[in-house]
Amino acid sequence: MKIFAIIIVILTGAVLIYSTFDMPDWGNPNSPASVHVSPRYIEKTIEETATPNAVTSVLADYRGFDTLGETIVIFTAAIVCILLLRREDDKTH
Amino acid sequence: METIVSPKPLLAVLVSLVGALLIAITGERLRNLRETWTILASVTKFGIVASMLPEILNDKVIEYTLFKITSHLILHFKVDALGVFFATTASFLWIITSFYSIGYMRGLKEHAQTRYFAYFAIALSATVGVAFSANMFTAFVFYEIITISTFPLVAHKETKEAKRGARKYLTYLLGTSVAFQLTAIIITYNLTGKLDFSRDGVFETDVSYLTVTITFFLYIAGITKAAIMPLHSWLPAAMVAPTPVSALLHAVAVVKAGVFMVIRVVLYVFGIDLLKSFDLGTILATIASFTIIAASVIALRQDNLKLRLAYSTVSQLSYIVLGVALLTPSAVIGSIIHIVAHAFGKITLFFCAGSIYVSAHKTEVSQLDGIAKKMPWTMAAFTVGALNMIGVPLVGGFVSKWYLLLGALEKGSFEILSVLLLSSLLNAGYFLPIIYRAYFKKSPGHAYEIKENPFMAVTLTITALISIVIGFYPNFIASLAKEVLR
Amino acid sequence: MEILIGKYNYWIYIGLMMIGFYAMVAKKNLVKKVVGMNIFQTAIILFFISTSYKKNATIPIIIKSQEVIEPIQYINPLPHVLMLTAIVVMVSTFGVALAVIVMLYKQYKTLEEDEIIEILKDKK
């Protein structure tokens, strides 16, 4: 089992390292991620959402639905914990 | 060759389905009413089928498209000479068999009679469906329905060996049809883009030898209902079923549906020319002749009457396959006639076996000493049937054998000729002893009184008479058979 | 060599991820598995965050006063947003996993996977 795990892990690591060679360097301001979508958030956040904190404006407005989703996720977690663990008076389980 | 569009074929299929429904609803309490439904359905069915004969005889084709499921998978009926030929036989014999089985079931006070009659009706409607289907898909659908609807009939007794037999039956029929036949159909569609039966095959001439051979033998292996060796052993196993079932289904409907499909495949999917050019007929013929001989030899050694009949069925079916495999006109005609001739002969024999079982509770050949005095009608009919099988002149079997021999001569193959003759001898070898025992051995005294069941005596006499009639007036059937090749 | 330097963030996250992944697959103790799960997810978060960095840029809170805003000056906010979500997801998964572990402990009175399997074998 252990050896099997090690093999899997090494395989994954190999893929990761292999793929890393084509990645942009760290902090490279011209990496695709920095030039394609994100500049708009920085440039327009004040005039479009009157919110200097770009993270907040993206979080709650540009990608607001993601945030709704993640709130739902944590809501799910709570519901699940209640569903699985909470025992007020029921003696079953 | 003009085509008439009319829902008659659909009706012919539906009528017995409706019958089955009514039977199921009526149930055990009103058994007379239930039996009435069976009779009614069978008669109506025969009426509808027969009413199509005239059109077919003066060279028309009846078509009806039931449902277009996808662009190429279409439930489509098409009645041509071959189809109506088979359908008439089956539906006519159903009438007789229904009377017979009423006698049988009541005589033995069998359980679950409602289920029995209902599934019987379904099986028949599927058989006619096979006869009338216009493309591989429709044929396949009904082929599967036959398999599944006869399963309860084979397992009817619900005893252990009944279940074992039924399981074997299902494994062979369903397994091969899904594994081989379906594959073959799909390959055919993949190569040709169509599934319809057409007079001279659907394949282009430029297909490779290998593909055609593989497909052809996938078909042959897939149509296990034809009981070609080595895939025959479901048929003896199915003999655990009540005798009427063995009589109609395993001598006429099911197995004939199998050989019918073989004929369809040979004549209407591949076409004579293609098979001739690739000389696949000979291989099939060899297999068939092997089956004929081997099955007869096995039959010699069976003591159980029904098993002996079953093996004889196996060999007789291969006559039909052989006839088609020869690919010469009169051979094909011979095999088509043999469908009818064998049907009447074999059903008579099974009826006799059943009637002996009901009245005298005897199943083994060795117990039949002197039974003829007790059951004169039955044994007379049995004799006729046996002669039919052997192919003695003036009985139906002779006509078909005659044409088969002609075909063999046309082909100019001495081997086939000898096979036919040898097998006739073998048939004589395993039928005549029974008759001899029945008539000339003196019977051990019986504690109980043996008397024939009137229902059965009448029916089996009728079938015996008909097979004699065929022997006397072969022209009608021969002309119908010639229609097929026209 | 400059590959090692220039991409060192990737090497770190790969290392972390391998550790977590190994713990998830190989460890027999359920809690250790879950902790491995956390390390695994943390590695991914580290990866995302590190991609958002731009040399000598500041956090994406725009100074109102400046009239022309240069994207070069501010780091990329999107990965931060995504990772806020991912963190919450991670926390929730952690919570659910712990809840299940608690149930397991109530049933089997142990947290060692193989012991639990033993108990199940005995039941059969």
Added chain:
Amino acid sequence: MGEHSSILVVVISLIASITNVFIALVRKSLCYPFFVFILGICFLLSMDILYTVINFGTVKYKLGGWMPPWGIEYVVDHLNAFVIAIVATISFVVAIYAKESIKKEIAKPRLPYFYSTYLLLVAGLIGIVITGDIFNLFVFLEIASLAGYALIAIGEKRSVLASFNYIIMGTIGACFYLLGVGYIYIITGSLNIADLTRLLPPLYESKVTLAALAFFVIGVAIKIALFPLHRWLPDSYTFAPSAVSAFASATVTKVGIYVLIRISYTLFEPRFLTEITPLSTILVWWATIAIFFGSTIALGQIDFKRTLSYILVAEVGYIVLGVSLGNKEGFIGAVLHILNDAVMIACLFMIAGGLFYRIGRRNLTDFTGLKKYMPITMTAFLVTSLSMIGVPPTAGFFSKWYLILGAIRAEQWISASALIFSSLVNAIIFFKLLEKVYFSKKEAIPKYNFRELPLSMLTPIVLMGLAVLVLGIYSGKIISTVIEFTVPKGF
């Protein structure tokens, strides 16, 4: 509401699961009617979406009014609409079924939370299918997964361990998916699928793209339990509450396969899978192995639900095979099979649940002589089993027909034989059962109450049984109206 229905179908079930908690605080008895009512609305909305897509083509919805790729966008084409319809329908039907069966399996005070979680699962699945943004997909994937873990964990005793394994496996899968998203993001800077379709082709040679694809496929393969990664599935679906296993088994894997299709044929172009990477070939073989093993293992089981689970593993193999064959027939077969398999598996699991509801066991031997006690259920069972075997004219035949046809077109003879092999295995399994049901008598045991199921459990089963027949007859129509348009270009 028309132009909003694509968002409403997701949000309504979310809101409902929240409102359910409020209602639970007021009156617990109101929760169930509300729950079913909401799922009914979701069903109608999904039908509306399907109708809109069929008549007016692809529907786009900009959330928050932001242009993609800056905002999140919903894109509904024929494929989503089809899968959404399936998920919504199955969830609705199973919800009706759940009323009685769940009462026996879960303590009463937990019921409201069960309904909430169920709604969350539905919302998550639909959210996965409907979104056009790969990160948003991940978020909803997690919603669905968490709900799924919980619903499985409240089953029988063994289910908790199963659920834990599911959590570990599922999280690995989700993390791999997220990693794939990260890789795609770091080389393109975008998360919107339509945008990525435009951006990716120049990057096909990049190592990062390959790695991303690999992570996507592995992650999804875990979620859909493709053979060697199927370990979590059988235990989970065997010990989960009957309603849950009916719903989850029918939809979760299918949605996973939808994601696979999206990634391989929308995010990337077909040529990327066939020419640049050998992925489609790999998947074909992988799926073939899955079919062989799934069917073989299914033969050896004694627990009916476990048998079904392994059959499900094989069926997943079918669909993946059809998807990756790379020709029109195979793809049509796969998409058609998504529908048929969902219906059949749901029906069978509901029947298993019915058996469990009546006699507290569900081994294959417990089927003995049931035709006397549960005639209607067993008729539905008969129809569904025939469909599983692939007997025409039931639904199962037609998808199998297209799949085999596709395999032969692609000259993958081994895959074709695998398909046939597994339908033979199904034949063996189900005819054994049918023989038990119809041809052997049960010595009546007084302490069990063999009776026909209550109406609220019977109706869904019968509905599904009918659906198997109707879908079979109309599969041609379904193909020509919907599935034809889901076939990716380049086929």
Added chain:
Amino acid sequence: MIRRTESLLVETVCRILIPLIQLFALYVIVHGHYSPGGGFQGGCILGASFILMVIAYDIRWMKHRFSEKKNTLMVALGVFIYSLIGFICIFLGAEYLNYGIFHRILPVDVAKARSLGILAVETGVGITVMAVMVSIFLNLTTYGKHEKGEV
């Protein structure tokens, strides 16, 4: 496991700390527009303050200030606010979660409307996160019976 510590020092310190923590949490939530922070961060801190209550005193003490029913209510309430705002946008005739439309009903321009929308949403998130933290903590530490937790 959560028994009252009975330690005067701890209790007094917590008495003083908890209000400050909660105040800071609210600050983090509302000031998310202008500085690092927002719903999650604030919510976590707020939740932490309640958890501190439980640790310093015990569950009964905490529950009597913040009952479980309220807590469950709040778990749902936060998400409800969030999604409700989305619905209001639909009713006002815009897409889901398009806060810009609020300028119709509020005396502000689109950008400010969006800013306000963000604030409302963040509040909702904060409430939910806080309640969820507490609920998960209680259920996990006490095996679901919210009292002196024995297995």
